[in-house]
Structure formats: structure tokens, C-alpha cells
Amino acid sequence: MECQGRGRWFSSAWLLILGVFALRDTQAVYHRHVGQFIAVGTTHSLLELNAISFMDDVEMGSYNRVQRQIIVKIPWVSKALGVSYITQSRHLLVDHEQHFRWIIQLLAQNDSNPNKNHTAQLLADCEIDNDIKVKSHIHIIWDGEEYYRIDEEVGHWETLKPEVKKYQHILESPFWTNLRKQYMDRYCVDMLRKIIGYSNLRDNVPPEMTILRHVHSEGSIIFSCTARGFYPQSILLRWEKNGKLGVWGKETSTGILPNVDSTFYLQVTLELPPEDSGTGYTCVVEHTELKTPAVYPVPEKTTMEKPGVLVLGIVLAVILLLSCSGAFIAWKMKKSGSSGQLEGCLPAPSSPTFLSQ
Missing domain, CATH: 2.60.40.10 (Immunoglobulins)
Structure with a gap:
């Protein structure tokens, strides 16, 4: 099978995850939760499904189709969420396998090669400020190109590729709308609040x-x-x-x-x-x-930007001196009359030419 989709990790998708946000009031209690889902498959089968959850750019947990288990990266997060909540989340992710299989089959139905691998990616993020939901978005990316996105505050899907606008009504159907709202409210915003209410992911550090x-x-x-x-x-x-x-x-x-x-x-x-x-x-x-x-x-004088160059030169000179000294000592220890060579420090003596018989 071809693995064209698998090899690209979509610069556009990572920009959506790691993109720069507008500066906020530094005293505000702002947090962000990102769920990243990556599915690889053909029109016939789903080959891979991986999910990763980040809070404030710290990885909290992951899921993959093989193990079908949620791996929590930070131990106390399990206590903050509770066993029942994690179990429900796992069931939801198992259900997502069918959803991603259907998405891949729908978008790849016109492929001339049914065995071609495709990658579908869904990014969902939500933000809270002082425990108030301020933003939430969903992005659907196909083989590295963003096809659809929605701002939850607006509530309307935006189609970024004209050729897939014919499928927009499916995303706006009652089934997918209810599923989207359930996920964003319960598994994005509520999860974020549960974790923040329990503890900080890491200690605060000044710049x-x-x-x-x-x-x-x-x-x-x-x-x-x-x-x-x-x-x-x-x-x-x-x-x-x-x-x-x-x-x-x-x-x-x-x-x-x-x-x-x-x-x-x-x-x-x-x-x-x-x-x-x-x-x-x-x-x-x-x-x-x-x-x-x-x-x-700001300093009144120009700052020396490359002090390491001088230090590096000194270090290299010391290393060369030590290597030459070691070679000289080894040469002195040889029995008298041997024609040792101090490679890199002393010129090599001429040596006779040996001819094979």
C-alpha cells in the first residue's frame, strides 16, 4: 500500500496547534485544551487511529487503536478525572474509529486507486479564561490540507475547499451537530475544568x-x-x-x-x-x-554576540597541544632506534618501499 498520507505531518496542522495567540491580560487565569486525532486508512479499512490530548501545551494522555486504552502521562490527572470519566472517554474514542473509517471512505470514494493511504486529522481546541469558556474550534484536515473548520461561538461550518462543499450538509446534520457539542462541552471544556480545579500541570516559572x-x-x-x-x-x-x-x-x-x-x-x-x-x-x-x-x-554599548568563538579556539588549541604531548611521550617510551612518527605534530620520516614478490 502507498503511505503518502502517513509520511506528512502537515505543517498547516501543526501551525494550528502551535500557532501564536493574541497576548492577554497577564493576571487572567487562561487555559487551553487541544485534542488531536489522526487516522490513516484506505477506502477498505482503517489502519491507524491515534489521539493525543494537550493542556496548555503539556501532553496529558494518548490513545491508539491497537491498545484501545487511554495512557495518562501525568499520574494525578487520573485522580482528577476519576475512573468513570476515563472509561467513558475510552468508549467515545472506540466509537470514533467508526466515525473516522466513514470519513475516509466518504472523502476517498472517487480515488482511482482504492488501496491508496489517506490521512484524516481532526483538531479540537477550547479555551477558558477565569473559568469562562471564551473560544472553541474544530478543524478537519485531509492529507495535509484543511477542508473544514468551525468556530463554536458562530456555530457554522466553513468549507475551505470548493470540491468538498457538497458534504457540508452532513456535518450540519442533527447527528453530527449533537456529537460535536457533546464532545466539546464534556470532553474538552469540562475535562479542562476538572484538571484545573484539581491542580496545576506544573509549577509556575518566571521568565x-x-x-x-x-x-x-x-x-x-x-x-x-x-x-x-x-x-x-x-x-x-x-x-x-x-x-x-x-x-x-x-x-x-x-x-x-x-x-x-x-x-x-x-x-x-x-x-x-x-x-x-x-x-x-x-x-x-x-x-x-x-x-x-x-x-x-538596553545596554548602552554593543553586545558581544559571539564570545563562544574565542572560547572554542582556545579549547581546540588545548586539545591539539595535549594530543601532541601524548604522542611525544609515547614516542619517547619506544626503544631506542625505532622510527616513531608523531602524527599531526612532527614530520613523518621517510620509509623504505616494500615490494611484494
Whole structure:
């Protein structure tokens, strides 16, 4: 069978999961739950079904078609949800196997090759702020391209590919509408509230800040303000000059990005025009763990950006010296008259040529 769908992990889908959200009030209690479902199959059979649940970008649990069991990644989450709730969730996921099999058969029914593998992906996310539901969305992705999406607040499916608009009425049927609402209310929002009401997924951590200044080759001055290793993800970085807000130059941002340890990263830069002296600037940081906004002045002199180059050169020189010393000692230990060679340190003596008989 072909595995075209299996090999692509859909940049568009990951952007939907890891996309940057608008900055919020740093004192708000904001949390987000994401359910990701990935099914691989043909018009004849469902080959794989995997589900992963994330809360605030921390993986909580997973499910796959082979084991048909929910694997909880954080032990206390099982206590927060309860055995009955997890059992009901497992039954729902088992039912989803039939739903995904039907979706694949529907969208692949016109394939000339019935054995071709396809990948259907469903992303569902919900957000709460101070225990109030503020957003929820569902995205349906087929072989790496988004086909449908819905904003639960609007309640209307949007078709992104004209060729599949003919199936939209199925998604809006009473059966699928009730199933969608049940999932989003009970298994997205309610699950999020249960877990948050029990404990935090991890300890809050303030950002580690780095403020740099360097001069562009064209003469403009560039500042960078970097926040590393903070949790939760809500944060605000802004530039001020002499204690005042304003538009001083060209601002860019990486957006809030997740780290492997479930903390977050954000960098903002400010490029000033050549006529600006670059004095009096500060980066102001707001985060729940800082309690009050923290002010970091920009250095008055250009920051050395590559101190590691000199250190690396010294380290390499030391390694070379030690290797040569070791070779010299080994050579001295040989019996007198042997023609040892200090490879890499001393020139190799000439040696006779041996001819095979």
C-alpha cells in the first residue's frame, strides 16, 4: 500500500496547534485544551487511529487503536478525572474509529486507486479564561490540507475547499451537530475544568530575560528582548523610551513558542532608524510570576554576540597541544632506534618501499 498520507505531518496542522495567540491580560487565569486525532486508512479499512490530548501545551494522555486504552502521562490527572470519566472517554474514542473509517471512505470514494493511504486529522481546541469558556474550534484536515473548520461561538461550518462543499450538509446534520457539542462541552471544556480545579500541570516559572544591543551593517541599531523558560504562557513584552510607550521603529516577534520542558520562549526585536541614538530604551516584562512589571534597560554599548568563538579556539588549541604531548611521550617510551612518527605534530620520516614478490 502507498503511505503518502502517513509520511506528512502537515505543517498547516501543526501551525494550528502551535500557532501564536493574541497576548492577554497577564493576571487572567487562561487555559487551553487541544485534542488531536489522526487516522490513516484506505477506502477498505482503517489502519491507524491515534489521539493525543494537550493542556496548555503539556501532553496529558494518548490513545491508539491497537491498545484501545487511554495512557495518562501525568499520574494525578487520573485522580482528577476519576475512573468513570476515563472509561467513558475510552468508549467515545472506540466509537470514533467508526466515525473516522466513514470519513475516509466518504472523502476517498472517487480515488482511482482504492488501496491508496489517506490521512484524516481532526483538531479540537477550547479555551477558558477565569473559568469562562471564551473560544472553541474544530478543524478537519485531509492529507495535509484543511477542508473544514468551525468556530463554536458562530456555530457554522466553513468549507475551505470548493470540491468538498457538497458534504457540508452532513456535518450540519442533527447527528453530527449533537456529537460535536457533546464532545466539546464534556470532553474538552469540562475535562479542562476538572484538571484545573484539581491542580496545576506544573509549577509556575518566571521568565529568564536577556537584553541585547547590536548595530546593523547598514547603520541601524537593533535591540532584542528575549524571555526564556517561563510558565504559564501568558506574557507581555513591550519597548519603552524614557518610560513612555510609542512607536520607535520596526518591531518583530517570534511569537510565544513551546520548549521541550513545557515552558515557553518569546523574543521581540526593535530596529531603530540610523538617526536614532538608541539611548533611554527599556524592555518591560509582565508575567504572573513577576507580580509587578519588570524593567530591563538596553545596554548602552554593543553586545558581544559571539564570545563562544574565542572560547572554542582556545579549547581546540588545548586539545591539539595535549594530543601532541601524548604522542611525544609515547614516542619517547619506544626503544631506542625505532622510527616513531608523531602524527599531526612532527614530520613523518621517510620509509623504505616494500615490494611484494
